[in-house]
Amino acid sequence: MEALLKELLSASSLLNELKEMYNYESRLKTFANWPFMKNCKCTPENMAKAGFIHCRSANEPDVAKCFFCLIELEGWEPNDDPWEEHAKRRSCGFLSLTKQFDDLTMEEYYMLEKTRLRTFLLNYLKKKKKPPSFFKRVEC
Secondary structure, three states: OHHHHHHHHHHHHHHHHHHHHHOHHHHHHOOOOOOOOOOOOOOHHHHHHOOEEEOOOOOOOOOEEEOOOOOEEOOOOOOOOHHHHHHOOOOOOOOOOOOOHHHOOHHHHHHHHHHHHHHHHHHHHHHHOOOOHHHOOOOO
């Protein structure tokens, strides 16, 4: 039971961290060491506008992840357009926004956050290969 609680707290913490990434400036700050800074399509500004955060690793300095649909892309080239690369790989609720985040109604935000939570849980469960016991269906 204690292991399950730790796992839930860890997942909850990550979900809350990513929630802060609705803010463009928060996403932009993650690109401090991004390899493509000027004279290209995949600048930090364009990456952040397309919903990406920079997830640099020692082996891959150009890994970017969408905070919303959790797709990870790497191997960026200067002429790669973040919006196009994002859109051709997965349907993403963030990409379908028709207005700025700050202009959303409470109902629109709720629906968006519900979609993000569903995406997060599905992704989390896929990585685990089997659902935690609290997701198992009770047979009567």
